[in-house]
Each structure stands twice: as C-alpha cells, then as structure tokens.
Amino acid sequence: MRIALVLVVGMIMATLDQTIVNVAINRLSAEFDTGLSTIQWVATGYSLALGAVVPTSAWLVGRFGAKRLYLAAVAAFAVGSVLAGSAWNIESLIAFRVVQGASGGLLMPVAMTILLRAAGPERLGQLMSTLGLAILVGPLLGPVIGGYLIDEMSWRWMFFINLPLGALVLVLAARVVPQDVPEPPRSLDVRGLLLMSPGLALLIYGVTAAGEHADFTSPAVLVPLLLGAGLIAAFVRRSLRVPVPLLDLRVLANRTSGASAALLGLFATGYFGSMLLLPLYFQVVRGESALVAGALGIPMALASGISMQVAGRLIDRIPPGRYLPASITVALTGFVLFVLQLGADASYWALGATLLLMGAGGGGTMMPVLTTATRSLSREQQPAGSTVLNMISTTAMAIGIAVSSVTLSALLPVTGGLQALHGLDPGARAELAPALAEAFQYTYLIAPIMIALALVPALLLPRRMPED
Structure with missing residues (x-):
C-alpha cells in the first residue's frame, strides 16, 4: 500500500498537469497573441508525445529496470515542467510540453508494472483501485488549482508547481519502491x-x-x-x-476487441475533444475568471471519478453488450441537453446538472470498454491489447482536441479569432456574447455526434457474460 500511495502521487502530478492546461488556454492565447488553432498544440503535442512513448514502455523497463525508469521519468517530467514554465514564445512552450508528454506517458505503465511485481494476487485488486485515485483527484483539483495560480500568480506557476511535487515523489519512490534488475528486453x-x-x-x-x-x-x-x-x-x-x-494490431482481429477499439476511438474523440471547450466557454462567453471556470467543471470531474469506480464492478456482472450502450446513452443524453441549453445566459445550475450526466456517462464508459477489450484476449495477447487501446485513447484525445479547436476558430464571429477577442472592451464583448455562444454550441455538436456513432460498435458487443 505504501508503494501504491507513492505511485498515486506521481500519477496525480501528471493528471493535474493535463487538466490544468485546459483552463489556461484562454490566458495563453492572450499571453502569446496566438490563435486557438496554434495554442491547442500545447494540449495536442502533449497527448501525441504521451501516446508515442506508451508502446516503448515495456522495452524500456526491460532495458533499464522499472524503478530506475520510473525515477528518470519523474525527474524528466519535473525538468520539462520548469522549462515549460520558463517558455519565451509559443514554439518553445509546445516543445517543452512534448518533453512533459514523453516523460508523463511512462508514469502510468511503469507504475502498473511496479505494482504488479510488488503485490500478491490477493491484494492486486485493492491496490489497483488505489491507483484509480489519481484519475479522480487530478481532474477534480487540476482546474481549480490551475485557475487559482493563473488568476492570482502567473500561468507559469501551473508548470512550476510540478517541481516540488516531483522532488517529493523522487524522495519517496527512491525509499519505498523495491530495486529490480533489468532483464534482456525484446527487440524494439x-x-x-x-x-x-x-x-x-x-x-x-x-x-x-x-x-x-x-x-x-x-x-x-x-x-x-x-x-x-x-x-x-x-x-x-x-x-x-x-x-x-511496435503495436500488435492483430489483436483487433478478435471481434470483441475490434468493436471495443472502434467504440473507444469514437467515444474518446468526442468526449475528450470537448474538454478544451468547457473552460473556454465560461471565460470567453460568460466572462468568468480562470478559477471560476475551473470550479464550474467540478460536477463533470466528480461524476466521472465516482462512476468509474462503480463501473469497474458493474462490468463484471453485466454483459458489455447491455451495459456499455446504456452508459454511452447517459453520456449522450448529457451532451445533447448541454448543447440545447448552451447560450449566453444559460443557467449554471442547469449546465451543472447536464455536466453530471456527461461525466457519469464518460467515467462509466472508459474503464469498462478497456476491460471488455482485454478480457476477450488470451493471457499472452493482453499486454499487447492494452498497449493498442491506450494508444487509440491518447490518439483520439489529440484528434478530438485539434478538431474542436479548429472548428471553434472557424466559427468565432470576429476577424482574428480568439486573440482578437482579448483586445475588445467589455461592452463589445457583451454584444458579441450571443454569437460567441452560438459558435460554442455548434462546435459542441462534434461530441454528441461522435458519441452517438460509438453506439454502433457497442451494440456489436456480447450480450451474455462469458462462461468460465
């Protein structure tokens, strides 16, 4: 449990960073006088780098050892964070975010390897659920902490905060994570x-x-x-x-795994692609601060984290062909209701209620689809299947963010895009609010469309539990 808790702190550091940046997009656009289609690479570049290193993690563990690799990844993430906080232009910020993504992408798979080796079979389930705390805490606290740092200090501190966190993880991990011996790795x-x-x-x-x-x-x-x-x-x-x-795509020949992968790609593109839009809507259309925009996203993060814990148990009892269409429908209902009421003066209470549905459907879908896909594979195929699915998820996230940001940029009712809005006085911004809300409303349609398409492969999944 001590090992698991230390690993959780390291993973929280990475998940905090992912969610903090979404709240900062508006401020970064103003800081660097850059349009949304360029500034989105701060998030997209991170996701692409994260996904690129996941397939190499097994080879790197064999080559350098799990403990040594984990410590190196934490140190590189902290250094990349300091460099990102010291960026002098948008190009340097994107480059340093790639460094962060490449090191952050190793934290989860290497942490899981360490835990699998340290835990006995009778404690593995409990300890793996402990790792899930990072998925709950990061998205919950990240936007609020990031909003506070951006409003009260500087956008640079949303990266500098990783330095003390990284130092703490290095000290603790060096003490409690057992030393391992590198093994001859398979060819890369x-x-x-x-x-x-x-x-x-x-x-x-x-x-x-x-x-x-x-x-x-x-x-x-x-x-x-x-x-x-x-x-x-x-x-x-x-x-x-x-x-x-590098990625054994042959595992997708299995019908259940193939359908699950298609579901995951479609759902993640819509769901994660919309994450960039929510704090932007509250800041650009409603004129809220970064802190308030981050806090208003709490219902979605909270519902997602809670439903993720519950869904992990339900998918062991309910056939995926019955459970996943229902979970996707919950998310779809939330997104449709959100889009329908999205306007310049929409009630925050009503938006919060739909965010609960969106988060519950998202958290209730992501982990069960990964479980469904890997459970249908042989024991020898499961590591390869897990790597392929993680790659699909991170790639879909990057594509979703890029498509959403480009669409919003094209629909914004002002010449010059997002950076032009920063130069407008409050009166002019207020006059544009209805048109701005409409741009966000149409851009948000991407999410329910992609999620609705995810229902098709979901309906192809088994409707009976596999026999022992």
Missing part, C-alpha cells in the same frame, strides 16, 4: 516508431492547417495530410507483417 520496432509518431503529428497538423486556410486543396494542407496518411498506412502494413511490431 524502431522503424515502426519512426513511422507512427511523425505520421500522427502530420495528420493532425494537416487538419489544423485546413481549418486555418479553409481550403483542403492548399499545398500547406494537402502535403502534411498525404504524408501523414502515407506514414500511418506504412505503419499499419508493417504492424501486420513483422513478428514483433
């Missing part, structure tokens, strides 16, 4: 890594460029889109042919 598919990561980055860059140019035929759009698609196609082809690929 370096060529696959060099195809996948640039391919995803180019695809998302092409999408954001399309939003900026409003023209898919422009060379600035077509070139990265085609290059990215080509690299991803080559990566998929390689993954299906080599004996030990």
Whole structure:
C-alpha cells in the first residue's frame, strides 16, 4: 500500500498537469497573441508525445529496470515542467510540453508494472483501485488549482508547481519502491516508431492547417495530410507483417476487441475533444475568471471519478453488450441537453446538472470498454491489447482536441479569432456574447455526434457474460 500511495502521487502530478492546461488556454492565447488553432498544440503535442512513448514502455523497463525508469521519468517530467514554465514564445512552450508528454506517458505503465511485481494476487485488486485515485483527484483539483495560480500568480506557476511535487515523489519512490534488475528486453520496432509518431503529428497538423486556410486543396494542407496518411498506412502494413511490431494490431482481429477499439476511438474523440471547450466557454462567453471556470467543471470531474469506480464492478456482472450502450446513452443524453441549453445566459445550475450526466456517462464508459477489450484476449495477447487501446485513447484525445479547436476558430464571429477577442472592451464583448455562444454550441455538436456513432460498435458487443 505504501508503494501504491507513492505511485498515486506521481500519477496525480501528471493528471493535474493535463487538466490544468485546459483552463489556461484562454490566458495563453492572450499571453502569446496566438490563435486557438496554434495554442491547442500545447494540449495536442502533449497527448501525441504521451501516446508515442506508451508502446516503448515495456522495452524500456526491460532495458533499464522499472524503478530506475520510473525515477528518470519523474525527474524528466519535473525538468520539462520548469522549462515549460520558463517558455519565451509559443514554439518553445509546445516543445517543452512534448518533453512533459514523453516523460508523463511512462508514469502510468511503469507504475502498473511496479505494482504488479510488488503485490500478491490477493491484494492486486485493492491496490489497483488505489491507483484509480489519481484519475479522480487530478481532474477534480487540476482546474481549480490551475485557475487559482493563473488568476492570482502567473500561468507559469501551473508548470512550476510540478517541481516540488516531483522532488517529493523522487524522495519517496527512491525509499519505498523495491530495486529490480533489468532483464534482456525484446527487440524494439524502431522503424515502426519512426513511422507512427511523425505520421500522427502530420495528420493532425494537416487538419489544423485546413481549418486555418479553409481550403483542403492548399499545398500547406494537402502535403502534411498525404504524408501523414502515407506514414500511418506504412505503419499499419508493417504492424501486420513483422513478428514483433511496435503495436500488435492483430489483436483487433478478435471481434470483441475490434468493436471495443472502434467504440473507444469514437467515444474518446468526442468526449475528450470537448474538454478544451468547457473552460473556454465560461471565460470567453460568460466572462468568468480562470478559477471560476475551473470550479464550474467540478460536477463533470466528480461524476466521472465516482462512476468509474462503480463501473469497474458493474462490468463484471453485466454483459458489455447491455451495459456499455446504456452508459454511452447517459453520456449522450448529457451532451445533447448541454448543447440545447448552451447560450449566453444559460443557467449554471442547469449546465451543472447536464455536466453530471456527461461525466457519469464518460467515467462509466472508459474503464469498462478497456476491460471488455482485454478480457476477450488470451493471457499472452493482453499486454499487447492494452498497449493498442491506450494508444487509440491518447490518439483520439489529440484528434478530438485539434478538431474542436479548429472548428471553434472557424466559427468565432470576429476577424482574428480568439486573440482578437482579448483586445475588445467589455461592452463589445457583451454584444458579441450571443454569437460567441452560438459558435460554442455548434462546435459542441462534434461530441454528441461522435458519441452517438460509438453506439454502433457497442451494440456489436456480447450480450451474455462469458462462461468460465
């Protein structure tokens, strides 16, 4: 339990950082005089880097040892945080966020490896649920802490706060995490890594460029889109042919795993893509501070964390083909009701009620779909399946954030986008509020559309519990 609690502190550090940044997007846009389609790379770059290192975690553990790798990841995350807080322009901030993502992406898989080795089978379930505290605490406290630091101190402190946290984790982990001996690792598919990561980055860059140019035929759009698609196609082809690929996509040939992966990709694109919009709506349309905007998102984070704990037990008793469509419907209902009432003067109480539904449906869907996908695989396939699903989740998050930000940028009723709004006086902003709310309303439609599409693969999942 001591080991688990130390690992939780490290994971909270990473989850805090992810959620804090969403509240800071508006302030960062003003600070660097940059549009939303560019500033969103502060979140997207982090997600892409996080996803890129997940497939390498098993190889790195074998090469360097779990304890040594975990300490190095925590130290690199803290250093990356200090560099991000010291950024002098938007390009440097995005680059340092990539450093954070690359180190933060190792914390969860390496922590799980350490815990699996340290815990006996009879205590594993309890200790794994302890790790789930990070998923609850980070999204709950991150926006509020970030809002306070942004309003009362500086946006830079939302990164500097990771330095004392990182130092605490290093001291504690060095004392309580048992030393392990590196083992000969399996070969790493370096060529696959060099195809996948640039391919995803180019695809998302092409999408954001399309939003900026409003023209898919422009060379600035077509070139990265085609290059990215080509690299991803080559990566998929390689993954299906080599004996030990970076991501073993062959696990998706299993019907339940394939349907679960499709569900996860669609749902995560809509659900996580909308996370960037909520604090922006409260700040841009309603004129709230970063602290208030973060606090108003608490109902969604709280409902998500609680439902995640309950859903982990329900999916062991209810067939996924019956449970997951119901959970997705809860999220879909929340998003539809939220979109319908989203306006310049919508009641915060009514919005909070719909946020409870959105969070409950999201938390009730994400963990059960991962459980469903991996449970249908053989014991030998489960690690590969888990890695593929984590990669799908982080990639979907990055794509969702990019698409939402580009769509909102195109719909904002002011020439110059988000950065132009910062120069308007309060009276002009108030006059624009209805049109701004409409832009957010139409952008938010992406989420319920993607979540509704996730119902299709959900209905293909087994409607009976597997027999022992």
